[in-house]
Amino acid sequence: MTASRWTDLRPRVISAAGLIVIGLGAVWLGGIFWRGLIALSCGVMVWELVQMLDTARQRSSRVLALVAGSCALAAIYLPPALALPLLLLPSMAGFGQMERGGVTYSVFTALIMLAGYGIMALRSDFGLTWMLWMVLVVVVTDVAGYFAGRAIGGPKLWPRVSPKKTWSGAVAGWTGAAVVGLLFAGTTHAGPGLAGVSIAISMASQIGDIAESAIKRRAGVKDSSALLPGHGGLLDRFDGMLGAALFLLIAGQIVDFPPGVE
Template sequence: MSDPRWEDLAARVASGVGLVAVGMAAVWAGGLWFHILIAVICGLMVWELVSMLDTARSASQYILGAAAAAAALIAAEIPPGFALPLLMLPSMLGFARMERRAATYAVFTALILLAGYGMMAVRDDFGLVWMAWLVLVVVVTDVAGYFAGRMIGGPKLWPLVSPKKTWSGTVAGWIGAAVVGILFAKATAAGPGLAGISIAVSMASQIGDIGESALKRREGVKDSSHLIPGHGGLLDRFDGMLGAALFILIAGQIVGFPPGVQ
């Protein structure tokens, strides 16, 4: 008899490998290719968001998703002073298109687009190494949490919202992120404080994950969509990256970026 703890592992691994391959190719290429990938992801996440929030949405999910993708792509190619209001525009459009949950839509859409813009800025301004650091911290947090949570188990982190998440998986994610930080600190000019920053980024990614879980629980859905076998939708897969990228936008103003490098 198969162990139910691992029943979704094959689908998760197969689709995860495909996501990683596409993502790595775009991150490596950088520039317009990376901008296009992020813009498409942002648009699809907004499409999923509208589909969850507004059951009387008509064609709104397609209109607002396309608007988000276009805003993200154009914002990457223009000066920041003009990019920022453009990134807020899809949120404002939601007030005219959404028949319910318009405020929730506006907030989450703004966070999605700001996070996407932040990821493009990291790749454009600081290069492949620091984009790889950010991605690895989020991926290791997720992978370490998945395996530790199922192998060790124990007390739940927030059972009312996310019944599968445990404290053992959460702490394992922090440890994995710290290891990534230590390795990058040794390979770059960053100091040992990068380990602490990596843990904070890990926590931010977990908050993003839990925030999206709370939204799904409120709307009574298991997954944001069924685009990715074993993972649900793009919001399910990239919620941690949203939290991490937003954290970098804020914390980068405090500690400097790249982290620890003066």
């Protein structure tokens, strides 16, 4: 183990602490505070996506970000059937604005919008407890993977796309997620099946992380932006949350959630 493995730890911790304070405050308050923060985040992530894929589109990136944020905020106040067109509108609006990466933009923007809607709906429909559960699963997955990957190392998960991620880090993330699931199962009416759901959420967050890494690799950039010292941009920080929220939005149509709760 060398000190160079941990050189980015201090700025990561400082940035993470600020994000945690803002995020927990908004989650706790709920309502327009939480929805506004998520809508703003969706807009920023779309801006970062355009910046990565087509650097010549400075004005377009701002316009599409505004469209995305506005649609995300409006969608949560509408019935789901009417919200769906709004969630896909930013993807459609980008087709004519992009000279490069239009397909990647449209698909990933749709995922951002659907995930943002899922995160807002989770807080509204299931309350603070289950919103905190998902956040903790994703955070523990990231933290456990970070430390295990650097302390243990070993075979790489997908070296061509994300050379720092290892199987040891992935498994550590699943283990940490299972522990979170069992802790919540013990303090709520959810059964032990929550551990399995938590592991699946952990895997989905890792897939979201890798998907964003693939976009960065294709775009030839290290970070989605420089907004967060030690973390890059919002997409770098919340790619796992996007994967987790999107998976939960889909899985919730297949299995009862929360498991064991009538």
